[in-house]
Structure formats: structure tokens, C-alpha cells
Amino acid sequence: MRVSRDQAAQNRARIIEIAGQQFREKGFDGIGVADVMKSAGLTHGGFYGHFNSKDDLIAEACAAAIALSVRRWTSLSEASPDDALGAITQSYLA
Secondary structure, eight states: OOHHHHHHHHHHHHHHHHHHHHHHOOOOOSSSSSHHHHTTTEEEEEGTOSSSSSHHHHHHHHHHHHHHHHHHHHOOOOOOOGGGGHHHHHHHOO
């Protein structure tokens, strides 16, 4: 069954999100493509419609995690401009 471009984009984002979570929990070698896809509710065969390889997925999941951290740090530093580093550190240690 063919999915819309919007649904394909949502599926790709879901795969990246779940892969990021699983990579942080189990490491890059501790989780396989089939496991990521199963957790995303998708088939293993559909993986290669989104990514060329597991390494591509790793790169995208890492980039997404870094972008999320930057957004959080920016928000924290804007909320505490006099002690941005302290706010980021406190958030990280909490």
C-alpha cells in the first residue's frame, strides 16, 4: 500500500526519533534496523525507502538529538541570560 508524502515524512521522523532513543539506551551496535522499524510500527523492508544504510540513520538520529539539545540550551540561556551556563548545567544535572 502506497503512503502519501506527508505520511512518509511522518514515518521518517518517527524512525529517527525511535532510533535516537534506542541508540542512547543500547548503543549503535546494540540495536538493529529491524528492531528500530518494529518499534516504529513499520516493516524492515520499508527502511531502505527512507535511508541508504544504518550509518545514514545513525547520522540523522545524532543530528536530531544535537538540534534538540541546542534548542533546549538556547531556551534555557534566554530564560537566564545572567547565568546561562548555570541554567544549562542545572538542567543537565537534574
